[in-house]
Amino acid sequence: MLTIKNLHAEVDGKQILKGINLEIKRGEMHAIMGPNGSGKSSLSSVLAGRENYTVTEGEVIFDGKNLLDLSPEDRAREGIFLAFQYPVEIPGVSNLNFLKTALNEIRAYHNLPSIEAKEFLRLTKEKQQLVEFNANLMNRSLNEGFSGGEKKRNEVFQLAMLDPKLAILDETDSGLDIDALRIVANGVNKLRSADKAFMVITHYQRLLEYIVPDFVHVLYDGRIVKTGSKELALELEEKGYDWLKEEVHQKESV
Amino acid sequence: MTSDKSFFDFISNGLPGPELRKDADNAILPARKLAFSRFRALGLPSVKTEEWRYTNIQRFLKDSFSLAQEEGTISAEQLKLTDIPQLDSYTAVLVNGRLQPALSKLPAEGKVTISKLSDAANNTQLQLWFDKHPHLQQQPFAALNAALFADGLFIEAGVNASLDKPLHIIHIYTTTGNAFIQPRHLMVLHKSATLEIIESSVGLNETAIAFVNSVTEIVLEENAELWHYNLQISEKNSRHIYHTSTVQKADSRYHHFNFTLPSAELTRNNLSVALTGSNTETNLHGLYLATDQQHVDNHTFVDHLVPNCNSNELYKGVLLDNSNGVFTGKIHVHQDAQKTNAFQQNNNLLMSEKASINSQPQLEIYADDVKCSHGFTVGRFSEESLFYLRSRGIGEEAAKTLLVNAFAFDITDQVHIPALQDFLSEKIRKYVSGAINN
Secondary structure: OEEEEEEEEEEOOEEEEEEEEEEEOOOOEEEEEOOOOOOHHHHHHHHHOOOOEEEEEEEEEEOOEEHHHOOHHHHHHHOEEEEOOOOOOEEEEEHHHHHHHHHHHHHHHOOOOOOOHHHHHHHHHHHHHHOOOOHHHOOOEEOOOOOHHHHHHHHHHHHHHHOOOEEEEEOOOOOOOHHHHHHHHHHHHHHOOOOOEEEEEOOOHHHHHOOOOOEEEEEEOOEEEEEEOHHHHHHHHHHOOHHHHHHHHHHHHO | OOOHHHHHHHHHHHOOOHHHOOOOOOOHHHHHHHHHHHHHHHOOOOOOOHHHOOOOHHHHHOOOOEOOOOOOOOOHHHHHOOOOOOOOOEEEEEEOOEEOHHHOEOOOOOOEEEEEOHHHOOOHHHHHHOOOOHHHHHOHHHHHHHHHOOOOEEEEEOOOOOOOOOEEEEEEEOOOOOEEEOOEEEEEEOOOOEEEEEEEEEEOOOOOOEEEEEEEEEEEOOOOEEEEEEEEOOOOOEEEEEEEEEEEOOOOEEEEEEEEOOOOOEEEEEEEEEEOOOOOEEEEEEEEEEOOOOEEEEEEEEEEOOOOOEEEEEEEEEEOOOOEEEEEEEEEEOOOOOOOEEEEEEEEEEOOOOOEEEEEEEEEEOOOOOEEEEEEEEEOOOHHHHHHHHOOOOOHHHHHHHHHHHHHHHHHOOOOOHHHHHHHHHHHHHHHHHHHHO
16 A cells, blocks of 8 residues: 655755655554654654655655655545644634535545535544544634643544545654543554554554554664564563664664 | 825815705805815825825825716626625615615614715704714815715614614725715714624726725714624725724723725725723724735724723734735823723734735823733744645645634634624635635
């Protein structure tokens, strides 16, 4: 579904991604781990099309299309969803109106008519229950005055509503207490399916106790330096990242 | 025509001849003459005139205009253009400042009188209030209007009067040649009367220029309340100077909304409120959206003359393309006006590198026990918000429309008529998408 080949990217003239290679297939759950500043969030930004990032080399193919040629909205319409690490508050835009606009823009792209009001309400209610999102927050302004946990839950709720092919969760677990984490992870697990893939970016192994990955990749200095199964996450939790950093530097000096 | 002398000559020719002097036998003719000398004394403003520093009015007067008041005719289709969908209201349709009873749906005769100003020439209220507002005395174009006006609307709401639905006043301007039009209106709400008034100003000229210089005087007697929505939605060949001057007596409430939406070339609003009785409430809301080369200038003045009055002012502007905005908000708190609460805020969103805004708060406070504040902001779109919306599949145009609507929300949310709220969001959508696609 998603093939990343030798991806290099920079921001403000600084090289951040230095040759990422990654293959994600339908139904798979990939965890991306790594120390701070290793390029995890940059990878998600480049995939979603954040404009201050410049791709200098490499390619990204998503379902046969060159992803890097598409605008951020077209990437979303093609089925990429980024759950933000820091969701934006937009006073004056209601959550419901925002979601309806998003759904209809995606439908229009696929030559589908706008969603009927009744169907929209039904869908909203269903997904809201699925990911345990408080109905009272629906009519409020987008993320305005939401707690950290509510914002992250809203990201998962949007994910449920927009039903993408590939969901990228950028540190959705950071700053959450254990109850909120459980709710968010449950939501994600309920959304897992054979035709949907996930890329979960996290700093902590804790999340992976609730969302079990098929693959764990370790990002360091703009490259994936190690790939393994879920056991790799446990090993990282125990030993930290330093042993990996040393391994990388040894290889480089050879 | 822009030198003082030629302008005065031009204006002198427009002073009503005997055949037009319906009001010759009442108090108005002397008032006209006084107003004309006042205009001569004040002079034609230039950019050296403090109040007109950022609006070069002479630039907009250099075309030749006719002062002859064209009757103007409008078709059913044209009238339809002024519709606010789903709005259940009475209507008063004016063409070039003249009430058209046949096109209007006026309320049945009762405690609320709606007539031509010329038909009210002998009304005691008219004689009492005509051209008396203290702030109008200093304004050259208001003086010009008093000297030259042909007609307008007179509304009088009796003690405790109200209407069962809003009154929609539709001002249509349509002329075959360039014209200088001077409508004049007076609204008097007696003790405890309540009205809800929507005014739409619509210039329909396609080639000729309609320069409209209007004056609306409003008197709110004790405990009266007026919800006053002004929609300025003229097309390209329109230049407007609007004066709205309100006097508020004790316990009265005035809620003013001013929406300037494209595409008039010039919009200058002189809004002033004199608080002459205590315990009043004044809410002034403004939203201006400018595109192309438009120039939108809002001058507001809240005059706190007595103690215990509250005024609250919020003006928001969205400037696109090469448009210019001006905001001057004056608050005068007189020495006697203790316990005044007066707040003012002006926020602007610049959506283009070439758009500009000049904003000036002017607070003059001579009382010592008051709460007053003012603030001004100018900002650009939050790129992060825009990216967030786009990352959800919302295209740039829809995303910007959402964000502009969100910016305007503080104002539109205060509108108490749902049909009007919808109408405004739709207008905003139309202009924002038009500007993006240009």
